[in-house]
Amino acid sequence: MPLVMDADRMSRTLTRIAHEIIERHHSPGIDELALVGIRTRGVPIARRLARSIHEINGHHVPTGALDITLYRDDLMRHAVGAQPVVRKTEIPFSIDDKRILLVDDVLYTGRTIRAALDALIEFGRPKTIQLAVLIDRGHRELPIKADYVGKNLPTSSSQSVQVHLTEIDGRDEVEIQEP
């Protein structure tokens, strides 16, 4: 099972993304920025980015969690199998006129992001919505592109990319699993 990112590399990647975020939000003002992590693994990544931004420039960026299950386009399409588990959405701030940065671990088909955009719009009308991902593995099925990418990882669609995070899995690493 090839390891494509270890803990050290992950930490440096996220710090680099945090710097990029600060740089690009210099002129519109970082006051308008808010992070929204997509459940499950986008949430700890968003929190880490917020912490990094705080360490770099002392700014507290509001951070929320979004569950996109109820917006999935494949719900109810399969006659067999239990429903996916729905978890809580927690966005404890108004997103109106904010610059929202959606955060997820892996960008693949783009369908999760489509669902996240639908879900987010129900909470208000942000000024802009951007996307940050730790891994972009290609194979898009929708016209969606990330604004911040930790690592571009060429994969075949039969492989699977597993992101492990300390907060959830007890360790930080990214690996590719062969079928």
Next chain:
Amino acid sequence: MTKDLLSIADLSRDEIHLILDTAEAMREIGRRPIKKVPTLRGKTVVNLFYEPSTRTRTSFEIAEKRLSADTLNIAVAVSSVLKGETLLDTARNIEAMQPDMIVLRHASSGAGHMLSRICKSRIINAGDGMHEHPTQALLDAFTIREHKGALDKLKVTIVGDLLHSRVLRSNVLLLTALGAEVWVSGPATLVPPGIERLGVRVSTSVDHAVAGADVIMMLRIQQERMSGAYFPSLREYFNTFGMTVARVALAKPDVIIMHPGPMNRGVEIASEVADGPYSVILEQVSNGVAVRMAVLYLLAGGQEGD
């Protein structure tokens, strides 16, 4: 999940927790500016109510709408039932229009089970006679869990008309499944014989049953189901079994008071208690919507052997 939700007895402990956890997520939707998710788009839900209901029917309808289902209310008072159509025929006709789910409230125990045998649609029991009212028990458990963290080892005392109550049956099954210690109390004429076989402690002294309780759940005196004289007068009932401030004082200091509604003030519960600081009666109503959203969502998916 099973195809239908007819009885709490059909649910495993894990399924109960899944419903309550899902309800937790659903509740947040009700706090959004736009209280709607697209999840059940294109699904048709028929609310078939053979008995009067405000809370349960409204609650189901709001839950269905928040999930974007198309809902249809059939109130029996203005339907073909008055022309003599049987439940079975009504159900077959509704079924012929391909709904996805039917929410049924009926005066006969087991009505949902009968429908479930002939219908492909998912059936949700919204109260069948004196048998069960599963979504009420689920929302009660949800409310208790929110206040007490877990139900395990809690003393829950249920007082009132035990004989006619479907809320009681569903609650006893659910509370005991989650490890609560359940006490019941009411006039001997309204205690069904053999109720202790459900794993509850019975006392005809309310004071004794309420002592040290974490949760007090009051049941309505169901005069519409009573065929005989079960107690001398409503005033005497209130004096002997009614929940008064003095009785509440016997329970734990952080006790919560519940009532499934509609309340008979001054009969089973004093107004000071119903509107008092321990009362979570209106929270139960709010939680009802989230719990019913969870049930609708979980049943709408497929299941083994479909």
